[in-house]
Amino acid sequence: MRPKVPLPNDANLPADVREVLTTLLPVNVFRMMAHVPASFRPLMDLAMSILFGSHFDTRKREIAVLRTPPVTRSVYEWTQHVAVGATTGLHHDYRRAA
Secondary structure (H helix, E strand, O other), rough: OOOOOOOOHHHOOOOHHHHHHHOOOHHHHHHHHOOOHHHHHHHHHHHHHHHHHOOOHHHHHHHHOOHHHHHHHHHHHHHHHHHHHHHOOOOOOOOOOO
16 A cells, blocks of 8 residues: 655665665654654654553554554554564454454
């Protein structure tokens, strides 16, 4: 699926944002956040603290995340988090593993 808002090119991004992007998985959501360089680092800090700095059970987190895409019809979010959920032991239909 092509994004409706074009992703920023490296040439249009500040050096510090480009540097952070090289350390992340190449998923569009990170690059899309780079559209607003002043908010990029704080958004990434928040995302990383939720994903890696929290004591919340990763499987339960993914079940919670996967409850949103069917309601919001977010194919992108569903696709990304089904893959993440699989690493936590969830089936492609996460409700069977809940």
